[in-house]
Amino acid sequence: MASAAAPGSAAHGAAPGLQHQFESAGQQREASALGMWVFLVTEILFFGGLFLAYTIYRWQNARAFAHASLHMDIALGTANTAVLICSSLTMAMAVHSAATGRRKLLIGFLVATMLLGGAFLGIKAIEYTDHIHHHLFPGPGFHYPVPADARAAEMFFSLYFGMTGLHALHMVVGLGILTTLLVLARRGRFTPEYHTPVEISGLYWHFVDIVWIFLFPLLYLIGRHLK
Amino acid sequence: MSAVVREPEPQEPRRNYLNSSYGIRSWLLTKDHKRIALLYLVSVTFFFFLGGLFALLIRLELLTPAGDLVQAETYNKLFTMHGVTMIFFFLIPSIPAVLGNFLIPMMIGARDLAFPRLNLLSWYVYVVGALFTLWAVVHGGVDTGWTFYTPYSTASSNAHVIATAVGIFITGFSSILTGLNFIVTIHTMRAPGMTWFRLPLFVWSHYATSLIMVLGTPVLAVTILMVFIERVLHLGIFDPALGGDPILFQHLFWFYSHPAVYIMVLPAMGVISELVTTFSRKNIFGYKFVAFASIGIAVLGFLVWGHHMFVSGQSVYAGLIFSVLSFLVAVPSAVKVFNWTATMYKGSISYRTPMLYAFGFIGLFTIGGLTGLFLATLGVDVHVHDTYFIIAHFHYIMVGGAIMGYLGGIHYWWPKISGKMYPEAWARFAALVVFVGFHLTFFPQFILGYLGMPRRYHAYPPEFQVLNVMSTAGASILGLGYIIPMIYLVWSMRYGRNAPPNPWGSTGLEWKSSSPPPTDNFEEPPVVTEDPYTYSHEEVETFG
Numbered sequence: 095m096a097s098a099a100a101p102g103s104a105a106h107g108a109a110p111g112l113q114h115q116f117e118s119a120g121q122q123r124e125a126s127a128l129g130m131w132v133f134l135v136t137e138i139l140f141f142g143g144l145f146l147a148y149t150i151y152r153w154q155n156a157r158a159f160a161h162a163s164l165h166m167d168i169a170l171g172t173a174n175t176a177v178l179i180c181s182s183l184t185m186a187m188a189v190h191s192a193a194t195g196r197r198k199l200l201i202g203f204l205v206a207t208m209l210l211g212g213a214f215l216g217i218k219a220i221e222y223t224d225h226i227h228h229h230l231f232p233g234p235g236f237h238y239p240v241p242a243d244a245r246a247a248e249m250f251f252s253l254y255f256g257m258t259g260l261h262a263l264h265m266v267v268g269l270g271i272l273t274t275l276l277v278l279a280r281r282g283r284f285t286p287e288y289h290t291p292v293e294i295s296g297l298y299w300h301f302v303d304i305v306w307i308f309l310f311p312l313l314y315l316i317g318r319h320l321k
Numbered sequence: 322m323s324a325v326v327r328e329p330e331p332q333e334p335r336r337n338y339l340n341s342s343y344g345i346r347s348w349l350l351t352k353d354h355k356r357i358a359l360l361y362l363v364s365v366t367f368f369f370f371l372g373g374l375f376a377l378l379i380r381l382e383l384l385t386p387a388g389d390l391v392q393a394e395t396y397n398k399l400f401t402m403h404g405v406t407m408i409f410f411f412l413i414p415s416i417p418a419v420l421g422n423f424l425i426p427m428m429i430g431a432r433d434l435a436f437p438r439l440n441l442l443s444w445y446v447y448v449v450g451a452l453f454t455l456w457a458v459v460h461g462g463v464d465t466g467w468t469f470y471t472p473y474s475t476a477s478s479n480a481h482v483i484a485t486a487v488g489i490f491i492t493g494f495s496s497i498l499t500g501l502n503f504i505v506t507i508h509t510m511r512a513p514g515m516t517w518f519r520l521p522l523f524v525w526s527h528y529a530t531s532l533i534m535v536l537g538t539p540v541l542a543v544t545i546l547m548v549f550i551e552r553v554l555h556l557g558i559f560d561p562a563l564g565g566d567p568i569l570f571q572h573l574f575w576f577y578s579h580p581a582v583y584i585m586v587l588p589a590m591g592v593i594s595e596l597v598t599t600f601s602r603k604n605i606f607g608y609k610f611v612a613f614a615s616i617g618i619a620v621l622g623f624l625v626w627g628h629h630m631f632v633s634g635q636s637v638y639a640g641l642i643f644s645v646l647s648f649l650v651a652v653p654s655a656v657k658v659f660n661w662t663a664t665m666y667k668g669s670i671s672y673r674t675p676m677l678y679a680f681g682f683i684g685l686f687t688i689g690g691l692t693g694l695f696l697a698t699l700g701v702d703v704h705v706h707d708t709y710f711i712i713a714h715f716h717y718i719m720v721g722g723a724i725m726g727y728l729g730g731i732h733y734w735w736p737k738i739s740g741k742m743y744p745e746a747w748a749r750f751a752a753l754v755v756f757v758g759f760h761l762t763f764f765p766q767f768i769l770g771y772l773g774m775p776r777r778y779h780a781y782p783p784e785f786q787v788l789n790v791m792s793t794a795g796a797s798i799l800g801l802g803y804i805i806p807m808i809y810l811v812w813s814m815r816y817g818r819n820a821p822p823n824p825w826g827s828t829g830l831e832w833k834s835s836s837p838p839p840t841d842n843f844e845e846p847p848v849v850t851e852d853p854y855t856y857s858h859e860e861v862e863t864f865g
Contacts (some may be wrong), residue, residue: 115433115510117846125435127510132501136539143543143573147558204860208848232556245557256547272419 111288114120123290130294134301137264141305144260148253148312152245158246160317164239165230167221169315174217176304181208181210182303189296192289197282200292204276207299211269218262222255254313261309271295337740337837352437353840358423359738360444361414364451366807368410371458373800375403378797383789396779397464398480406458409489410451411580414722416588417534418499420442420730421527423738427522427831427838430512430847432826435505440599443498450492457481457488466777468578469755470526471559471570475551483552490545493538496584500534503527512830514849521829521853522611526591529615533580533587533622541577544570571633575626583622583717586686587615589726590657593679596729597661599827600676601668604854606660614653614660621650631702640699647697654690654761660684673825674748681756685721687715692767707777710770713763720799721759728755728806735810736824741817747809755802759793782789828855 116122152159163312188203229237232252238244278284284292338355348356379399382390384487391399422440422698425477426433434440457463463480465473474482507520507528548556548570557563559570598605605611627643661683670676692714695701705711735743765788770776781789823832 113437114432115435115437121509125505128508129436129439129501129505132504132535136497136535137503139536140539140543143540143547146573147547147569150566154566233554249557249564252550252558256550256556256558 110285111283111290116283119287123293126290126294127260127297134297137301141257141260145308145312146252146258148257151249151253152312152316154230155243155246155249158243159250160320161240161243162247162250163313163315163317164320165225165228166314168314168318169222170217170221171310172253174214175310177210177214177217178303178306181207181214182300184210185296185299189289189292192279192292193286196288197279198283200279200284203274204272204279208272208276211265211272215262215265215269225251256270257309258313261302264305268295268299268302271298335835336839336850337835338840339740339837341840346631350441352433354422354426354434354437354440355738355838355840355842357440357444358419361418361447364444364448365411365415365419368406369415369450369803370807372407372411373402374805375399375406376796377800379403380793383781384793386781386783386786386789391779394464395778397466397777398462400777401463401466402458405454405463405485405489407719408467408581408585409492410454411445412449412585412596413496414505415585415723416592416730417503417527417530417584418447418495420592420727420734421503421523421530421588422499423833424734425506425524425527426510427842428524428829429507429510429515430830430843430849431506431510432841432843434502435510436502439498440502443495443502445681446498447492447495447559450488450490450495453484453488453491455488457484460484468724469545470574471548471565471567472561474709475548476562477559483549486548490542490549492540493545496534497538497542500538502529502635504535507531512847512849515830516805516849517614518609519849519852520612522594522605522608522615523591524667525592525612526587526765529619530584530587532616532619533584536623537577537580537584540573541581542575544577547573560785561626564698568630568633568635571630572635573625573706574624575629579626579629580619582715582718583618586726587618587722589682589723589730590615590694592726592730592733593661593682594657595606595827595829596675596679596733598854598856599733599825600671600673600679601665602826602856603664604856606663606666606851607656608852608854610656611660614656617653618650620648621653625650625697628697628702630824631699632706640738644697644699648694651690654686658687658690672749674743674745674752675729675733675825677749677752677756678725678732681752682722682725682729685717685725685759687793689717692717694808705770707775708770709766709774709776712776713766713770716763716766718764725755728752731806731810733825734831735813736820737831737836737838739810739814739817740820741813742824743806743813743817743834744809747805751802751805751809754805758795758799758802762792762799763795765795766790795815822834826851 112119112122116125184203184206188200188207191197191199191203225231229235230251232248232255236244236248236251237248239245272295277294278291338353348360351357378391379396382396382399384390388396420463422434457480460481463478463482463485465478465480465482469482469486508523511520550556551558551560551563551565554565557565558564559567561567594605594611625643625647627639628647631640631643634748661679692710696705696711698716714741732743732748735741769785769788769792772785775783820836822835824836825832830847830849831838833847
């Protein structure tokens with residue numbers, strides 16, 4: 095039977111994109127989706143280490159952390175949250191367009207998602223520049239107005255840059271994935287029968303979005319009541 | 322074992338995964354899980370002997386009480402490099418990436434793993450990580466111990482912490498990819514009729530192992546990332562001088578590294594289940610208990626990490642809970658040991674080499690497991706913490722357990738992997754040498770530890786010398802026991818007799834295919850109609 099199967103796609107001449115190890119397109123779709131879900135579980139644990147460190151140090155330095163969070167620009171943070179939620183919407187619409195076979199719409203929504211993702215990174219870059227300008231990047235150049243809190247505040251900013259930096263890195267990877275999808279979509283590679291790559295990339299994008307939904311209150315909002 | 326000279330070789334060149342294509346590219350770019358398994362076999366064997374070399378140097382230094390062969394600093398590097406290579410580059414990938422890779426698709430009746438390209442990628446990721454660590458070895462090594470405890474690793478050590486840590490970080494992703502691939506494959510690629518409770522126990526134990534790889538390894542990765550950030554950018558996370566908490570590092574580290582022990586031993590348990598049933602010609606006693614014991618070990622294994630930290634300053638109440646939970650892990654482990662024993666009861670046992678390793682495993686794992694209970698006991702642990710007692714304990718699990726299982730599995734499936742029979746007499750002899758050498762190496766260490774000899778020192782009081790000489794002598798015998806199989810297995814690839822499809826009369830699907838199997842594993846897609854271990858006493862003839 096499959097002894098002559100060439101590695102790669104469309105070995106059986108059956109469904110497009112079917113790889114030789116699978117019996118059917120359904121099996122392949124199920125495997126790809128499960129693979130992405132398992133990958134996202136590993137991502138949760140990966141971020142989990144940082145969230146644990148945040149939890150412990152915030153518990154040890156509750157007041158100083160709350161004060162340090164007042165140095166965040168709430169307007170930019172909120173704007174970024176809105177941008178990211180919108181990008182999740184456009185991503186969901188892209189998946190829907192792929193599933194219903196509307197190529198033009200798919201391309202449009204992919205582009206929109208990429209623009210929003212790019213906007214998020216742009217705003218983040220403005221914030222980073224701002225912090226560095228105010229000597230809030232941890233390390234030898236760190237300078238904090240309240241000397242008694244300086245150590246805890248430095249810890250807060252270490253975690254801030256670590257967590258948002260890792261998140262931003264995931265956004266960059268996401269933009270890379272979207273670029274690949276865009277190229278494939280323009281070549282007409284996705285059909286209602288075969289659009290698993292769009293679907294599982296969507297899962298990834300939503301995951302990165304959700305991480306931000308946790309980062310935003312933990313880093314921006316915990317000190318609001320002190321204002 | 323028959324003495325027939327020039328026996329006609331059965332069915333010579335037939336197309337199989339080994340001769341379907343030739344050349345270095347056909348191996349380095351292969352997506353065939355069986356070839357990738359062989360790539361892993363070669364790489365982990367290299368690291369096994371490299372780690373063994375470090376062990377040899379450690380044992381040579383400890384031959385005499387004075388620190389004479391190497392300096393203290395060099396000795397620190399030796400035990401660190403021994404631990405790092407053996408754990409991250411041999412034990413963790415050994416059975417899963419070699420035997421699991423080769424066998425899981427065959428055992429469930431699939432043509433390949435769900436993601437063949439990811440599988441190849443995992444090997445390359447492993448190699449890149451290994452190169453970083455090898456670079457560190459060549460440029461002077463690392464001296465932190467394989468545990469990389471902070472703040473020494475982030476603030477004080479002058480050795481190549483970063484290169485080694487980056488190597489481990491990268492290799493971790495190879496482990497994650499393997500685990501992910503196994504989970505998805507076992508869920509979605511089973512042949513018609515291959516229900517969950519018809520899966521061989523080898524597959525169950527690899528499913529449990531994969532869960533640990535997927536859930537634990539990312540935490541190690543992020544921990545190493547934080548060490549990296551602290552050491553390079555001087556951001557305070559773990560260093561108390563920078564406001565950090567070193568105990569947090571230990572929690573994060575052991576959250577992975579304790580379950581990692583089960584990454585090493587669970588696959589070996591899966592191998593033993595296959596060996597015991599085959600060579601006792603009996604169905605496994607309590608299939609579901611053995612299957613769920615694997616899952617139970619994986620789950621409980623995540624809840625006991627604090628028993629590495631009884632003397633670290635963690636809260637006494639946390640210590641109490643971790644102690645109780647650690648005792649609980651003994652339950653599923655004991656279920657397995659009792660069920661294997663019950664499987665052998667009134668079985669028709671044949672003493673082939675793989676079965677000798679299975680006997681070795683059961684005995685040594687039992688000793689290793691029971692001494693683990695000493696260490697889980699809060700008060701006793703304070704006495705034996707950081708002594709040779711713990712060294713002996715975990716070597717009984719890892720060398721006596723994991724490596725015995727690995728060697729037993731390699732011998733059992735060698736006819737399938739290579740298409741050749743290994744020389745039985747030599748193999749039995751080697752198994753005996755390994756068993757004797759192992760005990761002589763590590764049993765004295767239990768006594769040394771209980772008498773109070775601490776680990777990680779290159780010199781010791783003269784009254785400990787006799788036991789240390791025994792241990793070093795044993796290590797030499799053990800080393801010999803590992804070199805012999807290396808020689809005859811390589812020899813057998815060229816000169817061994819051709820293997821029939823099913824030399825042991827086993828029931829697994831992998832034996833229904835030819836030896837070695839074709840690239841697509843099966844001529845006909847298999848359909849499963851019965852349970853995995855339907856052995857009967859009657860059919861006892863095996864090959865060779």
